[in-house]
Amino acid sequence: MKQPIYINGLGVISPQKTFDVEGFLTEPIEYHENYILALDAAYKEYINPVQIRRMSRILKMTLSAAKKAMQDAGIEKPDAIIAGSGYGCIDDTEKFLLNMLDNKEMMLNPTAFMQSTHNSVAGMVALNVKCNAYNFTYVHRGFSFETSLLDAMMWMQEGKENVLIGGFDENSVNHHTVTNKIDFWKKEKVDAFDLLKTKTIGSISGEGANFMLLSSNKNEHTYGEVKDVKMCYKPNEEELLEALSKFLKKNNLEIKDIDIYLTGLNGDVTQDRIYYRSINELMKDTPVAWFKHLCGDYYTAGSFGLWVAAQICKRQEAPAILMLDGASPKKPIKNILLYNHYRNINHSFYLIQS
């Protein structure tokens, strides 16, 4: 990419203290369930009281996170708004669906239907900051956020200066019940920080609203630079290794140049064993970090991973809670390779540089 792409603003609402706090994971919270929720923020500080009453929780989370990311970057109106979500506004979707089924299609209130569409988040943010520019919503499972990032990066090559991107997904009890039947989640109680010690299938179901303001301008707001992102659809082990090798080569890097290897390990013994094994072997001399014990797993968890990488770049420190096997990265921390996948289907590599 000719035009460098900087992360200049962050707004992240997650199960950790990531919003309106100064520190970087200084007081990590350990969860003990297979279903974890984001910590509610002081939404009233970001949304006017008339509007807030009609909004669902995910709309409050995403609007607050989006506004925070713009404030953090000192930008009032971006040149494009691009959001990604695997399940969209699943709670409102289920609400309207259940009302419809239980009330035999009578006396239905349209509010939940209106808010159930996947693009209601990006549309709402545009409405809120009166942004008439490019507005997109990607809804492809574990590529939802990654396609948003790639799209933003293409636009910035074409001259757009400030692009707001976000990944969001919310937990819902019914959806959890359904996906539990196909072993998405652990059946037993699990201590999140010991997730990798489990030898069972499934992960812990998380959620979050993770927004970032990407800019072509490097300034005092800059956290780090996104060098590249690559998605791989259903690769076998060989294809995955080849994709990684090409990815590094394209960016003129070798494995030894990677200062932190940030993984999306999620504690599902079948998934972690197959896919991370070969890359982990390749990266055996690189300090390894992970993040899903903090945010849980969900389709757009990669956006939480990118937040982690951006914070590490700016602060030049990786809190111990992120590091595996007590590793500690040498400084300066320059290159972070993030590798994530969702259910062995949607694999992605990100390269972030300080």
Place this chain on the structure above:
Amino acid sequence: MGVVSSIGMNVEENLQSLKTSKTGLCFTQFLDSIHKHELPVCEIPLDDDALAERLGLSVSDGYTRTSLLGLLAVKEALASAGISDMKSATTALISSTTVGGMRNTEVIYHELLSPNLREEYINFLNSHDLGESTERIADYFGVKDFVTTISTACSSSANAIILGARLIKHGIVDRAICGGTDTLSKFTINGFNSLMILDKEHSRPFDDSRVGLNLGEGAGYIILESEALVKKENKKILAELTGYSNTNDAFHQTASSPEGNGAFMAMSEALEMSGLSNSDISYINVHGTATPNNDVSEGRAMHRLFGDALPKFSSTKPFTGHTLAACGGIEAVYAILAIQHSLIFPSLNFKNKMNEVDIAPQTTLLENYEVNHVLSNSFGFGGNNTSIIISKA
């Protein structure tokens, strides 16, 4: 290009229906809704098993109606582009949908939640989300290089076309299969009904008496290929994508601004990109849903942009119904047909101009009309406005 809709299971059948003013509007045979005798819809007259049979598939393997319609349209598109080997060029599949597997989910929702799930539903446990149908299509045809899904309400598949063009422009892929698929569901029928924008009669775009839309289902895809690939393979070109724009109205969550600001910007920017002047546009395939709000907003935007020199325009939604995420793809196919066959399709059911804006659509089939550049509009909830321009190659 490939298309399935209530007026035909392939491009040729759609063309014949468009030429003979044959609408797909009917009462549903397959949806068990309390509205089934009251709200007409444009339904494809085949059940899921019959659709699956055409593809050599079995519904019980977890194929939703949305996936089946998408598969049928992509299959025709690939055949029409002469593509049999996905490895011959870097290929993207960019699909779109608004409700994904909802048609199937809503029928078995309580079953899915129950502890004693019947075996026949096991394959539908992971079929609800919007990416699922895209992956079914990718796997059926062997697309691996780039796979994604867009959902921007009724502008979704027009946006899929934009992304495809941009991926090619940036050298990320050589070709892109772009479009969308959506099925009728009780969820959408009741959703739109709760907003009171469904018509119990034939919808009447741009007519003063219009009260709302008719819902439809279908899928439409076009295949974009880079200039280099087309030259290398010496391929027949159906048309050229010469302009596009995506804007946001930023006016209301579900309604369009009365002046059509987002629509005006989308059309103007698409024109600017194409380098064409207003008078080069031969035909506008309007979004034209026949809701009181859309048609005034879109009509005013067209009037502002083109003044009294408004090109011929029509809405093909009275034929197909409003197919939501699929309409941009289906109407892109219709734009290509208009160019290929020198036709302007009629806007059915129009009688009197709207009070608010002094414009009238083409109401009869125009034959032997040279169509060089088609402006196609797709607007949606969330303020999403998209215009694309398809030109004679």
